[in-house]
Amino acid sequence: MAYLELDNVDFGFGPVSHRYEVFERASLAVEQNEFVAVIGFSGSGKSTLVSLLAGLLKPDRGQVHINGKVVAAPGPDKGVVFQNYSLLPWLSVYGNIELAVKQVFPSMKRGERRDYIQHYIDMVSLRGSEWKLPGELSGGMRQRLSLARTLSMKPEVLLLDEPLSALDALTRSQLQDEIIRIWEEDRRTVLMITNDVDEAVIMADRIVPLTMGPAAHLGREFPVTLPRPRDRATLNFNPEFKELRNEVTRYMMNLNEEAKSLTRSVTLPLPDLQPVLPGPRVRVG
């Protein structure tokens, strides 16, 4: 059994009368310490997938397992970094991490806790900003804080829900490198959601596309065998990188075309109504 598993999951939103089926028979297996990127179009179910893996939502059918145990509820063993940071605005950088650390390691002594928190602040290069509030940080700094806070809880599985999509291109590539550096220093199982093929190829061990909804599932897998560390400056000239990027992009475009043709082939029966025609002119007043 793989470390993180989504096993034949069906999941939908809404009552039976107008239900939206997000997943049908969706399965995914991630090995321990593997870095998997799930790539998909907007609305295909990427955030729903993260919520199911994190135990925030329960499958209608099938199960989610981590290390052989059924995921029944959220917990600090499953660390989630969301796109929108979800930081507490009234607490400083230090305070946001401290709150998480106190919850997960309540018996940690004060001095040890201070060093522990500083270690994570340093890890994401936020030294010097310890006492700033989230509102005083840039987008990239907020996302680094969000990552540090999640990592400080020592989750077994790290779920990254499009953590970089709100950032500008330069900050985004800088943070991609930083996440990989941290992951290489302290390996753990990572599932990252992205809508960017290049990001997936640069960062992941394996890319798994999500098909278009409704009733999406995880499609054909693309292993990334490019050696690490991956240097983005030279990757652009690497034929293996270019080939894989093209292959994944083609696959995604085909998914899009298939979804469009399905939509076109649906004929909606409209009621046979007579149009309302304008009547004689009436003078008011």
Ligand SMILES: Nc1ncnc2c1ncn2[C@@H]1O[C@H](COP(=O)(O)OP(=O)(O)OP(=O)(O)O)[C@@H](O)[C@H]1O
């Ligand atoms: N709480 C909800 N109630 C009803 N439908 C929902 C709810 N949350 C999501 N959906 C629907 O489920 C589908 C998948 O949503 P989800 O947010 O997982 O997509 P996504 O791939 O993360 O999209 P994006 O990339 O735009 O954030 C969408 O059609 C969405 O409208």
